[in-house]
Amino acid sequence: MRKTFGVTVLVLAPLLAARAEEKKEQAKSPVTAKLVAKKTTYPLDLGGMSADEYKKTIQNAEKAGRFPAGPAVEMSLELTNTSDKEVKIWVGGDAATLILDLKGPGVVTGNYKGPMTTEFRVPKTVTLAPGKSETIPITTLTYGARGTSHVYWTQPGEYTLGASYATAISPAPPGTKDAGEGFGRVNLVAEPVKIKVEAK
Numbered sequence: 001m002r003k004t005f006g007v008t009v010l011v012l013a014p015l016l017a018a019r020a021e022e023k024k025e026q027a028k029s030p031v032t033a034k035l036v037a038k039k040t041t042y043p044l045d046l047g048g049m050s051a052d053e054y055k056k057t058i059q060n061a062e063k064a065g066r067f068p069a070g071p072a073v074e075m076s077l078e079l080t081n082t083s084d085k086e087v088k089i090w091v092g093g094d095a096a097t098l099i100l101d102l103k104g105p106g107v108v109t110g111n112y113k114g115p116m117t118t119e120f121r122v123p124k125t126v127t128l129a130p131g132k133s134e135t136i137p138i139t140t141l142t143y144g145a146r147g148t149s150h151v152y153w154t155q156p157g158e159y160t161l162g163a164s165y166a167t168a169i170s171p172a173p174p175g176t177k178d179a180g181e182g183f184g185r186v187n188l189v190a191e192p193v194k195i196k197v198e199a200k
Contacts, residue, residue: 093123106155
């Protein structure tokens with residue numbers, strides 16, 4: 001019993017430390033993230049394939065980059081300036097990245113592993129007045145640098161979807177990594193939402 005408890009503590013310690021660091025970073029940032037789900041129930045659509053066939057299709061697509069169409073969703077990530085001063089934030093391009101974290105039965109992730117063009121895609125700089133928000137639409141479960149990651153559900157059941165946005169803010173929040181031109185790197189983490197996937 002003692003050994004089991006000790007292992008549990010060792011496994012949980014890094015996870016708890018990471019969550020504490022995320023909350024600390026969120027507290028420093030004048031901008032917060034919220035995942036908004038306009039719809040939380042979706043049909044399971046595997047394009048006429050079995051779950052195993054669907055998984056193989058995803059695996060085979062990792063080098064070619066031609067992934068099967070992922071689940072269409074009706075969601076958005078809202079980035080809100082909660083301070084009493086104007087701030088600037090990077091949106092899009094190669095310097096601001098959306099990350100999705102789907103958990104539940106039958107989750108399969110595909111990551112493109114082929115070549116990419118080398119040009120730097122400049123982000124858009126958005127100015128947020130106090131209390132104002134920038135909305136990032138999420139219409140499919142595609143994320144990561146240039147949308148190279150794709151996540152799928154392959155079984156009906158209960159899921160949770162988390163989202164975070166790695167970007168930069170100006171004026172740079174205290175303690176953040178310098179991103180140049182007065183911007184500081186932040187990772188804005190939203191609370192996950194629950195999703196139900198039903199068999200067609």
